[in-house]
Amino acid sequence: MKVAVVGAGLIGLATAYELARRGAEVTVVGDRVPGAGASSNNAGWVVPAESGPVPAPGMVLQTLRWMAKPDSPVFVRPELSPSFARFFIGLLRACSKSAYDRSFEATAALARGTMDALDTWAADGLAFEMHADGELRAYLDSVEYRHAVADLGRYQRAGLAPEALSGDEARAAVPVLSDAIAGAVRFPDERHVRPQTVVDALVARLAAMGATQIRGRVTGAWALPSGGVELRGGFGSLRADALVIAAGAWSGQVARLLGARLPVRPGKGYSVDYAPAQLDMRPVVMLSEAHIAVTPLDGGTRVAGTMEFGGLDERVSPVRLRAIQTAPGRYFRTWDPDAPHLTPSAGLRPMMPDGIACVGRLRPFANVYVATGHAMLGLTLAPRTGALLSAAILDGSDPEELRPFSPSRFGA
Ligand SMILES: Cc1cc2nc3c(=O)[nH]c(=O)nc-3n(C[C@H](O)[C@H](O)[C@H](O)COP(=O)(O)OP(=O)(O)OC[C@H]3O[C@@H](n4cnc5c(N)ncnc54)[C@H](O)[C@@H]3O)c2cc1C
Structure with missing residues (x-):
C-alpha cells in the first residue's frame, strides 16, 4: 500500500x-x-506521568489571573474569530474533574509501552541520546506539594510508581536542589532523550x-473517486x-484543503540550551509552580516551558523567554540565567480544545487519517501513535487505545 504522510515532525x-516497518x-x-x-526544541521528556491534559479543574480562574502577566506559565492572546471562540468554549467544557480524569486515563493508556517501543527502535538500529533517570517534580509551596501527594493514586492506577519525598529526601536524591524545596514527587521509570537525535535517527x-x-x-489535496488521494505542491503531484x-499545529490548514475542519490551534513554548551544563543532576526536574522543565543532556542543560495561545508564529517573546531563564534560580542552589547558552527557540504544540490528541480516520474519507493534537506529549506519544495508527491503516484494525482520540468527536 502507498501511504503519503504530510509533516516531518516527530x-x-x-x-x-512504523508504516514502512509493516511493509x-x-x-x-x-x-x-x-x-x-x-519536535526538536521540546524538553525531551518521555513521561507517561505527565498524561494530565492542559484543561483541568481550576484552570480557567488560574488562566484569567495569569492573563494579566505576560511572563506567566499560560498566556492567551485573544483573537476575534469564531474558531478562537469555539476552541475556548471546548477548553472550558473540558475543565471538569470527570473530563480531566477520562483524558488522563486515555493518554496514560496510549503512553503505556512507549519505553518498550523506544527500546525496540534502538534495537532496530535507531541511534539516539536516551537517559533512563526518572523525573522529579519539585515543589516550593508545601500546600501544592500536599495536594500532589494526595493525588498519587491516579498514577498508581495507571501503572506508574510515584514516590513522595520530603524536602530533605529530594535534596538527597538531587543535591543541586535548594533549601527552598518543600517536597517532591519522583517517577523513577520516566526517561528523557535529546529530541533532535530521535528525529535524525528516524530520518x-x-x-x-x-x-x-x-x-x-502541500498546497492542494483531493480524495480521488478510486479511494486514494492526490497531493500537490511546489514538488509536483x-x-x-x-x-x-x-x-x-498546521494540521487544520491541511485538512481544510480536503474541505474538512479540525479544531487544532498552536500552543507556543520556548526552550533554551545552556552549554556547558549548569546543573550536575541525572533526573529531569519539573519546577512545579513555574511549570518549567529542566533537562540534563550530554554537555548541556535545557530549560523549556510556557504555553502561549496565539497565532501560527514561532517568534520568541523576550518577556516569556526571560521567565523560563530565571525560574530555576528559585529551585536550585546555583543558577545563572545569563550563563553561556545557544540561541533560544520556540515551537508550536498542536492543541485540541479538549486537550488530548486527535488520531484516527478523518470522516467522510475512506483513506485519510489524522495524527495530531499531542499537545505537551508529542515525543512521549509518538512511538505508540505511530505503531497503532499504522496497524489501523494497513490491517483495518480499530485499536482500543486510539478510540478516545478519534477525530469523529469533533464531527470530523
Ligand atoms: C517548549 C516545548 C517543550 C515540549 N516538551 C515536550 C516533552 O518534554 N515531551 C513531550 O512528549 N512533548 C513535548 N512537547 C510537545 C512536542 O514537542 C509536540 O507535541 C510535538 O513536537 C508535535 O509533533 P508533530 O509532529 O505533531 O508537529 P511538528 O513538530 O510541528 O511537525 C509538523 C510538521 O509539519 C510541517 N507542515 C505543516 N504544514 C505543512 C504542509 N502544508 N506541507 C508540508 N509540511 C507541513 C511543519 O512545518 C512541521 O515541520 C514540547 C513542546 C514544546 C513547544
Missing part, C-alpha cells in the same frame, strides 16, 4: 517509520528541515528503508492509497 516521522511504501512530505520547531532509518522524503509544502495528516 509524529509524521514515527508514523512513517508500506511511504512518502513523507515536509515543508522544512525535519523536526524543525517543536536516517526511513532513508535506509527506501522511504521517499520530499521537501515541499503525488498519488497514494492513503494519507496521514501529521502537520502539527
Whole structure:
C-alpha cells in the first residue's frame, strides 16, 4: 500500500517509520528541515506521568489571573474569530474533574509501552541520546506539594510508581536542589532523550528503508473517486492509497484543503540550551509552580516551558523567554540565567480544545487519517501513535487505545 504522510515532525516521522516497518511504501512530505520547531526544541521528556491534559479543574480562574502577566506559565492572546471562540468554549467544557480524569486515563493508556517501543527502535538500529533517570517534580509551596501527594493514586492506577519525598529526601536524591524545596514527587521509570537525535535517527532509518522524503509544502489535496488521494505542491503531484495528516499545529490548514475542519490551534513554548551544563543532576526536574522543565543532556542543560495561545508564529517573546531563564534560580542552589547558552527557540504544540490528541480516520474519507493534537506529549506519544495508527491503516484494525482520540468527536 502507498501511504503519503504530510509533516516531518516527530509524529509524521514515527508514523512513517512504523508504516514502512509493516511493509508500506511511504512518502513523507515536509515543508522544512525535519523536526524543525517543536519536535526538536521540546524538553525531551518521555513521561507517561505527565498524561494530565492542559484543561483541568481550576484552570480557567488560574488562566484569567495569569492573563494579566505576560511572563506567566499560560498566556492567551485573544483573537476575534469564531474558531478562537469555539476552541475556548471546548477548553472550558473540558475543565471538569470527570473530563480531566477520562483524558488522563486515555493518554496514560496510549503512553503505556512507549519505553518498550523506544527500546525496540534502538534495537532496530535507531541511534539516539536516551537517559533512563526518572523525573522529579519539585515543589516550593508545601500546600501544592500536599495536594500532589494526595493525588498519587491516579498514577498508581495507571501503572506508574510515584514516590513522595520530603524536602530533605529530594535534596538527597538531587543535591543541586535548594533549601527552598518543600517536597517532591519522583517517577523513577520516566526517561528523557535529546529530541533532535530521535528525529535524525528516524530520518536516517526511513532513508535506509527506501522511504521517499520530499521537501515541499502541500498546497492542494483531493480524495480521488478510486479511494486514494492526490497531493500537490511546489514538488509536483503525488498519488497514494492513503494519507496521514501529521502537520502539527498546521494540521487544520491541511485538512481544510480536503474541505474538512479540525479544531487544532498552536500552543507556543520556548526552550533554551545552556552549554556547558549548569546543573550536575541525572533526573529531569519539573519546577512545579513555574511549570518549567529542566533537562540534563550530554554537555548541556535545557530549560523549556510556557504555553502561549496565539497565532501560527514561532517568534520568541523576550518577556516569556526571560521567565523560563530565571525560574530555576528559585529551585536550585546555583543558577545563572545569563550563563553561556545557544540561541533560544520556540515551537508550536498542536492543541485540541479538549486537550488530548486527535488520531484516527478523518470522516467522510475512506483513506485519510489524522495524527495530531499531542499537545505537551508529542515525543512521549509518538512511538505508540505511530505503531497503532499504522496497524489501523494497513490491517483495518480499530485499536482500543486510539478510540478516545478519534477525530469523529469533533464531527470530523
Ligand atoms: C517548549 C516545548 C517543550 C515540549 N516538551 C515536550 C516533552 O518534554 N515531551 C513531550 O512528549 N512533548 C513535548 N512537547 C510537545 C512536542 O514537542 C509536540 O507535541 C510535538 O513536537 C508535535 O509533533 P508533530 O509532529 O505533531 O508537529 P511538528 O513538530 O510541528 O511537525 C509538523 C510538521 O509539519 C510541517 N507542515 C505543516 N504544514 C505543512 C504542509 N502544508 N506541507 C508540508 N509540511 C507541513 C511543519 O512545518 C512541521 O515541520 C514540547 C513542546 C514544546 C513547544
